[in-house]
Amino acid sequence: MTEFDNGTDQGLPSPDPAEEENPKTLYNIRMRASVNGKHCSGGEEILAEKDLEDGVARLFKRGFESPSPHFRKDVSISIRVEGVAPEKLRRSALLPVRQLDSDDDQTTRSFIRSFLHLSLRQISVDHEKATQNILDCIDSFLRPEAAAMWGAIILSPSGEKIPLPDDGVRTTHIGIESQTRNDLLTSARSNGISGRRFPEALMLASKVLAQRQVHLELCISDDPTYTTGYIAGKNIGYIRLPHIKRSGMTGGGRIYLLNKSPDEEELAALITELKESPFLFEKTAPISPPQKLTDLLLTCKQELECHPIPSSPE
Numbered sequence: 001m002t003e004f005d006n007g008t009d010q011g012l013p014s015p016d017p018a019e020e021e022n023p024k025t026l027y028n029i030r031m032r033a034s035v036n037g038k039h040c041s042g043g044e045e046i047l048a049e050k051d052l053e054d055g056v057a058r059l060f061k062r063g064f065e066s067p068s069p070h071f072r073k074d075v076s077i078s079i080r081v082e083g084v085a086p087e088k089l090r091r092s093a094l095l096p097v098r099q100l101d102s103d104d105d106q107t108t109r110s111f112i113r114s115f116l117h118l119s120l121r122q123i124s125v126d127h128e129k130a131t132q133n134i135l136d137c138i139d140s141f142l143r144p145e146a147a148a149m150w151g152a153i154i155l156s157p158s159g160e161k162i163p164l165p166d167d168g169v170r171t172t173h174i175g176i177e178s179q180t181r182n183d184l185l186t187s188a189r190s191n192g193i194s195g196r197r198f199p200e201a202l203m204l205a206s207k208v209l210a211q212r213q214v215h216l217e218l219c220i221s222d223d224p225t226y227t228t229g230y231i232a233g234k235n236i237g238y239i240r241l242p243h244i245k246r247s248g249m250t251g252g253g254r255i256y257l258l259n260k261s262p263d264e265e266e267l268a269a270l271i272t273e274l275k276e277s278p279f280l281f282e283k284t285a286p287i288s289p290p291q292k293l294t295d296l297l298l299t300c301k302q303e304l305e306c307h308p309i310p311s312s313p314e
Helices: 049-065 069-074 105-120 127-141 178-190 197-209 264-276 293-306
Strands: 026-035 038-048 075-084 090-093 097-100 153-155 174-176 214-220 229-233 237-241 253-258 279-283 287-291
Touching: 026 049, 038 049, 038 174, 049 075, 069 075, 090 197, 097 105, 097 293, 105 127, 105 214, 105 229, 105 237, 105 293, 127 153, 127 214, 127 253, 174 178, 174 197, 178 197, 178 279, 178 287, 197 214, 197 229, 197 237, 197 279, 287 293
Parallel strands: 090 279, 097 237, 097 287, 153 253, 174 279
Antiparallel strands: 026 038, 026 075, 214 229, 214 253, 229 237
């Protein structure tokens, strides 16, 4: 008998026969693994009940194998399974994907600066100052003494940090239909993208950019061996950025830039949506081949000019 099983069903609600017979009932599985208290792996899926056992085993395997064999005796894995209320589930499409062709961090930095100049003209009175504030924020992620961040920081349109109740915001409750995942992986491979990080990052960015208040997201992994990040924006999609930092750098972070400064109620609603609202992606979008810096900036400029963002009321 385990701590979860006291040998009785007393106090538990009676099962709903209609729900038991519904094969479309979905569950969110979330896994978090740590070694000696330090986070080392995480993952989540949204699955039908018949797929739960395989999903739990898959996530457990990922968490258990994330540290090197020498440290596995110290690994701690938490797996949580929650039912997804059908009326709260949002079915959505993934963002279209573009890629920067870059051979070094200076080229990628130059693209980020130029992209911010273009994008921030739509929401900031002083886009030059806002651009520099965001670049300063990126630099703070990459300092040698920078600690890994628990969640995303939120910035106002001017690039200033908005105080949050916690250390950061974690976006969770995301999943993807199996056929959609297969289609995405096939398209990714044909465009030179491999590994499990890309689909998960694309899903997360797609949920974040689905929020009306979010103008763009930028992400840099804190993994010293992983140097590809991304920036995602309204009407632009997800832009994959190689060499966003140099190999060996342990810092990283995630930025959500808003299109207006929120009041307390708006901020609380956004955080709740990011943390709790379930998103299931059932449609892919095109993945474009890598483009040189000037070509990609021209593409972004054309997209922004063709699809101007309506101004948000203050």
